[in-house]
Amino acid sequence: MKYLLSITIAGLLLFVMQASAQDKFAPYTVKSSKGHPLSISETKTTSIVFPFDIISVDRGRKEVMVQKAKGVNNILLLKAGRTSFPETNLTVITADGQLYPFILNYDHNPDSLYLSFKKTGNDQLTKSNKQSPNIATIEADFIAIKNAKPAPVWLKKVRYGITLGLQDLYVNDNVMYFQFSLRNCSHVDYTTSSFNIFIKDKKQRKRTATQEVACEILATDGDYQLIKGKTVQTFILAVPKFTIPDKKKCIIQLMEKNGGRNISLKINNSRIIKAKLIASNDRTEL
Structure with a gap:
């Protein structure tokens, strides 16, 4: 009787071990996709x-x-x-x-x-x-602008050897592009703290706060963070398309980090509406 009981227990243990081994070494589930x-x-x-x-x-x-x-x-x-x-x-x-x-x-x-x-x-x-607007379109527009014939700087300001110039304005659908040149005529490197484009009131009335609306910068092409001495950089900023309301003005403001060579440009609506159109056949993508 004890012999039969031992055989039965041994058989049950062998069955459990085989089942466990099958689970342990079962093949992985294969997931396939054509793409x-x-x-x-x-x-x-x-x-x-x-x-x-x-x-x-x-x-x-x-x-x-x-x-x-x-x-x-x-x-x-x-x-x-x-x-x-x-x-x-x-x-x-x-x-x-x-x-x-x-x-x-x-x-x-x-x-x-x-x-x-x-x-x-x-x-x-x-x-x-x-x-x-998506980044691919903006990247293609950047290339088209850089491939276009360079325009002379028509609006600029100089401060302590730093010249900020606005070369041209472009528009494509709902995106506007500002093309700048930044020249450092001194031997002292220029490190940018901030670069902003915003709309503000032309005149501030007494006892009222000046209202400013910053333009969101969607993307940039070119480096304006560090301008080495005796060098010049060109760069492009992409912003949502806009025009300037009455009694407002558009200010382009460049601020130096830990310095005083800060520059502001003022642009009016008559120039904004003359922005050049970037035609689709002018864009060279990728």
Whole structure:
């Protein structure tokens, strides 16, 4: 009787051990995906926004042109290097370890130029309004402005060897671009504390506070933070399109860090409305 009981217990233990081993060494669940379909063109730039910084990009063919957007690490810009290339793929890995596969095809006029991954467990792609300003459009406009024939400085102010000049104004849809030159004619380096564009009252009435409205700077191209002695820098600021209301004025203000070489320019509405248009065929994207 004891012998039969021992056999039964041994059999139960063997069964439990085999089941546990099968669970321990069970194969991993394989998740496969062909990739998110995406069309790109040789004349337009497609932007993809990821929820985390991009750490790796692999393209299936050299005809696919890719680069990170300037100044940010989570936006990828894509463009076709030539027309009608064969279907290929693109793989992006972000800092959180997530892998994003794409299947790329050529389309001269893609339905969407902007894709965004939200921070959700479903990794859903959402399409934006193509008319809204995005960083790809602004980057393309920066390139067009820099490729344009240089304009002479028409508004400038000099203070202690520092010259701030406004070269030109441009507009495209709802974005306005100010192109500046900043020259340091002294041997003392100039470090910028702040650079602001704002609208304020022309005259301040007694016993009332002056009202100022700052213009949001959407993006910049070029460096104005440090101007070495005997050098000159050109840079562009992108701001939301605006005009100046009656009894108001637009002030462009440059402030030096730990110094007194502060400069202000005043621009009127008659000049704002003469901003040059950046036509789509003037833009060289990517």
